[in-house]
Amino acid sequence: MIEFDHVSRTYGPKTAVSDVSLAIPRGELFALLGPNGAGKTTSIKMLVGLLRPSRGAIRVCGHDVVREPRLAHLHVGYVPDEPTLYDKLTGREFLWFIADMFGMPRHAAGQRIDREIAAFELGEFADDLAESYSLGMKQRLVFAASLLHDPDVLVLDEPMVGLDPRSVRIVKDLLRARTQDGMAVFMSTHTLAMAEEMADRVGIMVRGQLRFLGTVAELRAQVAIDATNLEHLYLELTSGGAAGPAGDGRGAGGRGTI
């Protein structure tokens, strides 16, 4: 569903993402971890079409995000780290706007809007202007908007920021349900417990390179330290000690390694 094919991105002399290749199949929840400035957000921005790769290609459901951006975008739902809404639209109007942008038929759009409002418990404030929403309410609305067109691929950049525990639970349950239904999820997060709990595979980025790609169990097996949780493993990898880039043969992610 998602393919990064030797993708690099430079900003002048600085390389933000270096020769990343990975494939995320249907129904997989993939978590991208890494310290600040590792290249996670750049990778996500390239995936959703906000940046162009300097080299390589990214495909979503077979559509190149640079050559066929509109076809690729039809298959993608995106939740940015900072929710963007129109302050002078109500939540329901915003959902209608998104439905219109994705060319959804009116009848189907109405049904899906009601479905997402119920799923994310937006009913109480769906007809209020977004300018009156808290950060958590905005984030829930953006989640609802991103799932409105039943995307094949959901891209999440730090999705749990601003959500209260109940909303986090709602999102986790929905992600589980949707991935079982075949949706692929590409998630960047700093919440290691979330990655450990939810992700089928994790990728760890350090200074633009994918240092590890595989399951948490494979990560434990790879990093030769007495560590029982992902936090220890993560700190070990990102401190530049134990593991080399996944492409040097030490990664255990199979087809996705570089």
Added chain:
Amino acid sequence: MRTGTCLPLTPDAEAGVFSRLRVAIAWHTLRGLLAESRLRVSLVAVLSVVFWAALYGLFHEGFAFLDSIHAEVISLLFNAFFSSLMVMLVFSTGILLYGSLYCGPEAKLLLTMPVRPEAIVAHKFREALWFASWGFVLLGSPMLVPYGVVRGAPWTFYLFRLPFLLSSVLIPATLAAFRCIVPVA
């Protein structure tokens, strides 16, 4: 595919979606202002009328005076006035368009959706045009109307002032858009 019911919009449909968006935002903004800031709205309206009337009176007296001395001075005055306004419009539209296209969160939101970048640029251009040009009409109309009155112009003169003002807005705004987009593209 799960998104099989969705299709990329036609250019007309894209324009329709953006038009509905602008209408909805304008409606909520106006309703909010009338509900919560009546004093501010009233003050702006009253002061605009006073400002317009004062300019009208000033220009009326000015044209009457200049007309009695030398009519060609009026032509020079018009040229200088509208040239200045056009330069101001190039800058104001350019700043607004640049900010909303490259620095604003809305463009980032729209670029992740299955719409043509041209449609996004056109949407933001219309928005910048509106915000930058209302002052042009406010300043331009109290100059043109008294000119017609002083010279005893026919009613068609007043009728065609609106398209004249609109075209005077579009030309500098288009120049500003080129200045914003071409170097980046």
